[in-house]
Amino acid sequence: MQFEYYSILSISREATPEEIKKAYRKKAMELHPDRHGWDKQKEAEFKKLNEAYGVLSDDQKKAHYDRHGTMDNHGHWWFGGFGGGFQGGFDAGDLGDIFSSFFGGGFGGQTGWRSRKRADIWEDIEMRLRISLEDSILGGTRKIEFERSTTCHHCSGKGGKTETCKSCNGHGQVRERVQTVFGVMEQARACGTCGGKWEKIIEKCTYCHATGKIKEKIEKTIDIPKGIENGMTIKLRGEGNKWNDGNGDLYITFTVPENEGGLARDGADLHYSVRISPAEAVLWSERTLDLPILGKRSIDIKAGTQHGLVIAFRDEGMERLDRKWWKGSLMIHIEVDIPSKLSSDQKKLYEALLQSEWGKMKKGWMEEFFGS
Numbered sequence: 001m002q003f004e005y006y007s008i009l010s011i012s013r014e015a016t017p018e019e020i021k022k023a024y025r026k027k028a029m030e031l032h033p034d035r036h037g038w039d040k041q042k043e044a045e046f047k048k049l050n051e052a053y054g055v056l057s058d059d060q061k062k063a064h065y066d067r068h069g070t071m072d073n074h075g076h077w078w079f080g081g082f083g084g085g086f087q088g089g090f091d092a093g094d095l096g097d098i099f100s101s102f103f104g105g106g107f108g109g110q111t112g113w114r115s116r117k118r119a120d121i122w123e124d125i126e127m128r129l130r131i132s133l134e135d136s137i138l139g140g141t142r143k144i145e146f147e148r149s150t151t152c153h154h155c156s157g158k159g160g161k162t163e164t165c166k167s168c169n170g171h172g173q174v175r176e177r178v179q180t181v182f183g184v185m186e187q188a189r190a191c192g193t194c195g196g197k198w199e200k201i202i203e204k205c206t207y208c209h210a211t212g213k214i215k216e217k218i219e220k221t222i223d224i225p226k227g228i229e230n231g232m233t234i235k236l237r238g239e240g241n242k243w244n245d246g247n248g249d250l251y252i253t254f255t256v257p258e259n260e261g262g263l264a265r266d267g268a269d270l271h272y273s274v275r276i277s278p279a280e281a282v283l284w285s286e287r288t289l290d291l292p293i294l295g296k297r298s299i300d301i302k303a304g305t306q307h308g309l310v311i312a313f314r315d316e317g318m319e320r321l322d323r324k325w326w327k328g329s330l331m332i333h334i335e336v337d338i339p340s341k342l343s344s345d346q347k348k349l350y351e352a353l354l355q356s357e358w359g360k361m362k363k364g365w366m367e368e369f370f371g372s
Helices: 004-009 017-031 040-056 059-068 092-100 133-138 278-282 344-370
Strands: 125-130 140-151 160-164 173-180 183-190 199-204 213-224 233-236 250-255 263-266 269-276 285-291 295-301 310-313 330-336
Touching (some): 004 017, 004 040, 040 059, 125 140, 133 140, 133 263, 213 233, 269 285, 295 330
Parallel strands (some): 125 250
Antiparallel strands (some): 140 213, 160 199, 263 269, 310 330
């Protein structure tokens, strides 16, 4: 039916934005499902009301509607029902703020657009665990100790002997009439006597001092994943604080050194430096290294090896937590060690080597200057 949105709001096509808004608020208060026990027919009428307001409150969509009398050819519009939402610029949340103080919380009651989030009554636990670089490389297990809260077994978490609250008759909330801009409304609020818990303590529990919680010490053996890095956190589901209504989780953040015994970690790669003499670098030698954590590795130092050479052992580094099939490399860094002190025999050998190099340099210079 053309121009039915104006009929729904009971306004004329010349209505101002303020008149549209005022008419919508009046109709919304009349048709809101909370006031009609969530009657299906009222839900449908309320949905249609919001559809009308979503168009007439938007200048661009209203102009299209005024020209054509319908929104059928105006692209894709979806006006969700209860449990859905709006597309096209109208924010149902604004209306929710209006109604929240009148109907005891989220707009739409228990099946409305804005669902009420039940407050979590349990908590997670966070702890730090220091491990060695060896633990990170090889993995393994570790026994941990921590303290958590749990429901008091003597009072079942109630805090003591209880009875049904007489102020709210066990409902946890009371209703009161308040004067608003829309008239006298009924408002629901948490019962001040029992704090919304629907029952009150008449005899306190001596074990938990009426808190409903007690502390317990926990010893647990956990697995250390290979490749775990400094600052990474793992979650143990259900190992946090324990209550009647659910359990929290335990989060363990690892502290791992980047260097241990000369073996250094860089991501998934491991680095180790080896110092060799100038003679080993010039000639040839073979070394058997006893690496910390990793054990023995043999390297071949070829003749003419330069300072800073890196010998890579692929797949001998760290495991990757995100790619178990792939490992990093072990990188052996060669450093040519220039001696600062020499024995007399070593000094003679180096002097003879130097004389030989000077002789070659001098001969080369003379040949270049005078010709061969």
